[in-house]
Structures are given as C-alpha cells and as structure tokens.
Amino acid sequence: MAELTSAGxxxxxxxxxxxxxxxxxxxxxLDGVIGDADHGIAMEQGMAAAAGATAALTPDxxxxxxxxxxxxAFLNAVGASSGPLYATAFLRAGKVAGPRAAIPVxxxxxxxxxxxxxxxxxxxxxxxxxxxxxxxAPAAGAALRGADLRAIAAxxxxxxxxxxxxxxxxxxxxxxxxxxxxxxxxGAVSAAMIVAVLAGEWSPAGAA
Amino acid sequence: xxxxxxxxxxxxxxxxxxxxGVIAAHPDxxxxxxxxxxxxxxxxxxxxxxxxxxxxxxxxxxxxxxxxVGKGLADAAAIGNVFASPPPQPVMDAAMAADGGAGVLFMxxxxxxxxxxxxxxxxxxxxxxxEARTVLTTDDIASAxxxxxxxxxxxxxxxxIFKAAGAAAxxxxxxxxxxxxxxxxxxxxxxxxxxxxxxxxxxxxxxNFDLPAGEMEIGMGIHGEPGIRRExxxxxxxxxxxxxxxxxxxxxxxxxxxxxxLVNSLGATPLMELYIIYARVAVRLATAGLTVHHALVGPxxxxxxxxGASITVMHLDDELQRMIDHPCDCAMFRHGG
Numbered sequence: 447m448a449e450l451t452s453a454g455x456x457x458x459x460x461x462x463x464x465x466x467x468x469x470x471x472x473x474x475x476l477d478g479v480i481g482d483a484d485h486g487i488a489m490e491q492g493m494a495a496a497a498g499a500t501a502a503l504t505p506d507x508x509x510x511x512x513x514x515x516x517x518x519a520f521l522n523a524v525g526a527s528s529g530p531l532y533a534t535a536f537l538r539a540g541k542v543a544g545p546r547a548a549i550p551v552x553x554x555x556x557x558x559x560x561x562x563x564x565x566x567x568x569x570x571x572x573x574x575x576x577x578x579x580x581x582x583a584p585a586a587g588a589a590l591r592g593a594d595l596r597a598i599a600a601x602x603x604x605x606x607x608x609x610x611x612x613x614x615x616x617x618x619x620x621x622x623x624x625x626x627x628x629x630x631x632x633g634a635v636s637a638a639m640i641v642a643v644l645a646g647e648w649s650p651a652g653a654a
Numbered sequence: 655x656x657x658x659x660x661x662x663x664x665x666x667x668x669x670x671x672x673x674x675g676v677i678a679a680h681p682d683x684x685x686x687x688x689x690x691x692x693x694x695x696x697x698x699x700x701x702x703x704x705x706x707x708x709x710x711x712x713x714x715x716x717x718x719x720x721x722x723v724g725k726g727l728a729d730a731a732a733i734g735n736v737f738a739s740p741p742p743q744p745v746m747d748a749a750m751a752a753d754g755g756a757g758v759l760f761m762x763x764x765x766x767x768x769x770x771x772x773x774x775x776x777x778x779x780x781x782x783x784x785e786a787r788t789v790l791t792t793d794d795i796a797s798a799x800x801x802x803x804x805x806x807x808x809x810x811x812x813x814x815i816f817k818a819a820g821a822a823a824x825x826x827x828x829x830x831x832x833x834x835x836x837x838x839x840x841x842x843x844x845x846x847x848x849x850x851x852x853x854x855x856x857x858x859x860x861x862n863f864d865l866p867a868g869e870m871e872i873g874m875g876i877h878g879e880p881g882i883r884r885e886x887x888x889x890x891x892x893x894x895x896x897x898x899x900x901x902x903x904x905x906x907x908x909x910x911x912x913x914x915x916l917v918n919s920l921g922a923t924p925l926m927e928l929y930i931i932y933a934r935v936a937v938r939l940a941t942a943g944l945t946v947h948h949a950l951v952g953p954x955x956x957x958x959x960x961x962g963a964s965i966t967v968m969h970l971d972d973e974l975q976r977m978i979d980h981p982c983d984c985a986m987f988r989h990g991g
C-alpha cells in the first residue's frame with residue numbers, strides 16, 4: 447500500500463482482532479505463569495470491540511475518527527490495565543494522523559511512536575520494568591530513528607523477548623519479584639504481535 | 655487438557671448473566687440504571703447530603719464487591735469483567751447514581767488496572783463538578799514487605815475496610831472524615847492467604863496456574879497471582895500458625911486489645927475447613943491476650959473456584975469498633991440493626 451486510508455485502518459483493526467483471537471489461549475497461559483491468566487481474554491475482547499466499532503463507521507470517517515472509535519470501544523469492552531493503555535495509545539495515534547482520509551505510509555511509523563508515548567504516559571512505566579513498554583519503547587525508538595516498518599516490528603519482538611530476563615517492578619507481576627525472571631511478559635508479547643500486524647498491514651509491499 | 659466443569663451458558667456472557675440474576679434475586683436491595691448495566695446501586699443507600707461510597711473491581715470475587723452494596727455500607731459498585739477492572743464509564747455511572755452532593759469516595763483494591771480506570775472516572779466526575787477521592791486497600795501482607803505497604807494488594811480485608819468507611823458515611827461524616835476513617839481502617843487491617851488449587855476463568859475453563867497435587871502456595875493473590883512460597887501441604891493448624899505469626903508480628907497489638915476477624919474461603923474450601931482454621935485462630939488470639947469483638951467465617955472475597963483460605967485481622971480501636979458495630983443491610987451481608 448502506498449498510503450494508509452481510513453478503510454485500510456479499519457481493515458487493520460479486523461486483522462488485529464483475528465490475531466488476538468488466535469493468540470488468546472497462548473497469551474492466557476503466558477499470563478498464568480506470572481499474572482492472573484486473563485491477558486489473552488482482554489486483548490481478544492478489546493480488539494474485537496475495536497474492529498466492530500470501526501467497521502460500523504460511515505465511509506467518510508477520517509483516520510482520527512477510526513482511531514477514536516477504536517479507543518472508546520476497546521476501553522469500554524475491557525477495562526483492566528490494557529483498556530486505558532490501548533485506548534490512550536489509539537487516541538494519541540489519532541491525534542498524529544489527524545482528520546485526514548489518508549496518510550502516506552512513510553508517516554505510519556509516527557503512529558507507532560505516538561501509540562508508545564500514549565502507553566508510557568498512561569501507565570507511567572519505564573523500560574526495564576517488564577511491561578508492554580519493553581516492546582513499545584524499542585519500536586518507538588526505531589520509528590523515531592527513521593527505521594522502516596519491518597525493522598520497527600523486529601525491535602518490538604526483540605524487546606518482548608528481552609523481558610524474559612527482567613524482574614517485574616510494575617504491574618501485577620511486580621509482587622513476584624525474582625520469581626518473575628525467566629518468563630516473558632504477556633503484555634510485551636501481545637504488544638510485539640500488534641506491532642507486527644501494523645507493520646505487515648502498513649508495509650508498502652503488503653504483508654511483511 | 656480437559657476443560658473444568660462449570661454451570662454456565664456462554665463464558666463470555668457469565669458476568670452479565672450473573673448480574674441479571676443478582677438484580678432479579680435482590681430487588682429490595684439493588685437496582686441498576688437502564689443505561690448502565692455494569693453499575694449496581696443500593697436501593698436504600700444513597701441520600702442527599704451523604705458522602706457516596708463507591709466500590710468496585712473485577713468479577714469473580716463474589717460476594718465482593720456487589721454483595722456489599724446496601725444501606726450502611728457501599729452505595730454503589732462498578733463491575734468489571736472476570737478479574738479485570740471495570741472501565742471508567744460504569745465507575746462514573748455508579749458514582750453519578752450514588753452522589754448525594756457531599757462528594758464521592760472510591761475504594762477498591764490496589765491493582766494497576768483499577769487505579770487507571772478509576773482515576774479516569776474521577777477526572778470525568780470532576781468535569782461534572784463532583785469531587786471524588788480515592789482510598790486504595792492494601793491489606794495483603796504477603797504481597798510486599800511492610801516498608802512498601804502502599805504497594806500491597808487489597809484482598810479479603812476489603813470487607814472490614816469498606817464496612818468502616820460505609821458506616822462513617824452512613825453516620826453523616828464529611829468527605830474528609832470518611833476518607834480519614836477509610837485510611838485508618840486500611841492501615842489496621844492485615845490479611846494473608848493460602849491456595850490449595852488453581853481457579854479457572856469462565857472463558858478459558860482451564861486452571862489459571864499449575865499447582866501440583868500435594869502442594870500449597872502461601873501468600874497467593876485473589877486472582878491467582880503467585881505467592882511467596884510453594885511447599886508441601888501441611889495440617890490446618892500449622893498453616894494457620896504461619897499466617898497468624900506473620901499477622902501478629904506486623905500488627906504489634908497489646909494484650910487486652912480487641913480485633914475483628916475474618917476466615918475467608920477463596921471459593922472451593924468448605925465451611926468445615928474454615929471453622930477448623932478459626933478454632934486455631936481463636937487459640938492464637940487468646941494466647942496473645944487479644945479479644946475477638948467480631949468474627950466472620952465464610953466466603954466473603956473469593957477467587958472463583960479456587961481452593962484455599964485467607965485470614966484477616968482488623969486491629970480495632972474505639973472508633974473502628976463503632977464502625978464495625980454500625981448496622982448494615984446488603985444483599986449478601988447484614989449486620990446488627
């Protein structure tokens with residue numbers, strides 16, 4: 447794709463919903479090791495709601511309209527931690543996309559950076575605390591350095607993998623201390639999956 | 655892996671179908687606004703000039719939270735998905751329905767998701783001109799060391815802590831005073847639990863963690879968060895002693911002091927086992943020279959179908975004793991009056 451249109455963004459949310467549905471039980475199992483085993487459910491419900499709400503928009507919806515609808519639907523379907531975090535991410539991305547019908551794909555890395563900034567602001571997390579920020583921050587860093595979408599997705603994936611060696615200091619797993627080491631953070635793993643979908647859908651060559 | 659057996663219809667509908675049942679069963683105590691199906695309001699709680707106590711959190715802990723909505727206790731509760739904070743909208747709906755013009759106090763367990771969602775609701779309320787304060791419960795002494803009390807989880811001690819704040823609100827205290835009583839109650843409430851088996855969520859119907867037969871986990875959280883130590887299951891008295899040692903050490907009560915006690919089932923552990931635990935708790939408190947002013951034994955803060963129990967001790971003073979004695983009338987909890 448040469449540009450990201452509102453319809454293209456709606457289609458992206460449908461793919462995100464499919465991916466989270468497919469990964470639900472795997473994410474729950476990962477969360478069961480160091481958390482409360484519901485992360486996959488929250489991500490499935492949230493993305494399904496976002497996909498449904500964005501699909502219901504009229505064709506004249508702008509990119510910002512699509513992101514805002516996704517934010518509201520995700521938040522109200524989920525609550526939990528991921529609700530406010532992803533709602534804020536989508537609102538920030540919508541602000542960067544603005545009330546436009548389409549943007550050049552060259553501008554889409556800025557959307558990923560904006561999502562990361564929104565999550566960091568809402569969750570007050572720093573890299574290294576074994577949270578979804580450990581996937582989002584490297585993705586944002588790559589985006590701000592001018593990396594292409596494929597490299598941004600690889601940075602998120604590497605960030606998620608690195609959480610296995612971290613001790614959680616924020617979020618529910620923080621109560622585990624040392625016992626959280628050796629397990630990947632489920633929020634970082636789902637974040638890397640999301641960035642991979644965004645990169646694949648928004649890459650000029652099509653699927654990554 | 656075989657799926658756990660549950661009497662549900664569609665797992666995705668479990669929370670809404672439960673709420674429909676709760677409202678149908680307890681119409682004299684509870685109602686919910688048509689536009690806000692996840693906000694449960696006390697029929698006879700909110701009134702003009704009274705501070706509104708609004709509690710809430712994820713489902714799966716019943717009778718926490720909705721069972722403690724009623725006159726003399728919480729005015730409303732916002733209900734989330736299983737083990738997940740409610741989003742800001744039902745929190746806001748609950749607060750708007752309960753507001754009596756004297757301010758709103760949010761009380762809930764200290765979890766990152768709940769804090770984000772309730773804080774967003776508080777910001778939205780502020781735009782409506784309603785003042786909302788927050789007191790987080792942090793009674794789980796196994797979840798962080800004493801010097802990090804503010805980072806601890808809120809668990810079964812909620813029952814006593816909410817009750818104290820609800821009594822203060824019902825007695826006509828100002829928002830400042832209700833908040834002070836709530837913080838005081840939280841600071842003097844100590845809980846520790848033990849899990850014997852995992853629970854399973856309605857959507858997955860799979861155990862949410864792996865606890866081998868013959869083992870127990872001390873300090874397990876009420877969402878199945880791993881605790882502080884896993885070891886072979888020991889007799890009730892030995893487990894009770896370990897928990898009471900930790901609670902008594904931290905409480906630092908003097909002989910002659912009074913306490914309120916809760917022996918709580920995490921869901922699957924029956925009353926027989928809870929009373930066996932209580933018998934030992936009573937011995938330990940008597941040995942320490944403490945007087946039990948009030949005791950609760952039963953499922954008050956559960957974790958779906960998890961097997962296990964928790965012990966909560968609230969260190970009373972004259973004010974907290976008055977708040978615990980104050981009558982309340984909720985769908986799933988009545989006291990005095």
